[in-house]
Amino acid sequence: MSAVVTSVAPMLSVREGARAVEFYKAAFGAVETYRVESPDGDVVSRLSIEGAEFWVADESPEHANFSPATLNGCTTRIILNIAEPAAVVARAIAAGAREVHPVRDEEYGWRQGRIVDPFGHHWEIGHEL
C-alpha cells in the first residue's frame, strides 16, 4: 500500500444513482473513476471534478443511507470551490439544477452561488475573494 493521504469526501445518497452520475458529469464536468453496479442497477460511483473527489450511491435506508427525496431535505451542503462559478452554475442549471441564489459576492468573503440538483443535494459553488 502506498502512503495514505488524508482526505474527506462526501458520498451523496440519491435515488436513481445511474442517472445522478450522468447529471454530475453534465453539470460539473465530473469524470467517473470507479463504479460498482449491482444486479438491480444500483450504483456506487467515485467521481472527480478536476481532481476533487466525491461519491454517489443509491440510497439504502436499511444501512441508514437516505436520499434527500426520502427525508425531504438534506443534512450536508457541498462546497464546490471552483474558478468561474457563474459558468459552472449556468451549466448545472442547463443540466437540470435549480438556482437557489445566483452567484454574488458575499460579505463573508466568497463569490458564491447556490443550486439544488435534481436529486435534492445543495451545492454552494464559488471561491474565496
Add this chain to the structure above:
Amino acid sequence: MSAVVTSVAPMLSVREGARAVEFYKAAFGAVETYRVESPDGDVVSRLSIEGAEFWVADESPEHANFSPATLNGCTTRIILNIAEPAAVVARAIAAGAREVHPVRDEEYGWRQGRIVDPFGHHWEIGHEL
C-alpha cells in the same frame, strides 16, 4: 486572488454547532481554521484534518439546512480516507461516537469502519488496500 484549486468539501448541518466542533477536534484531531459565530451562538466553522477540509454549521431550516436530528437520518456519508483507521475509530468512540461496524477489510478493497457521530453524521473511516 490567487489561482483557485478545485475542491469539494462537505458542510455538515448540526444542532449545537459549537459542541460539534469540539467533538470533531477530539475525535479526529481536527483544527479549526475559520469560525463565524452569530450573537445567538450559532457557528459556521471550517475544519481541517491533516489538510483535509470540511465545514460544520448550525442548521437553519429556513435555508434548507437540516440536521440529522431534525430529519431523523442523513443524506450524505463522509468518507474519511486516513491511515490507521482503527486508532481513529477508537478515538472517535472515546469522544462519543457510536460504532456502526468495526474496521475490517472489505471485499471492495478498502480497510474501513463506520461510525455515527453524536450529531447524527455517518463517517466511513479507512483507506484503500
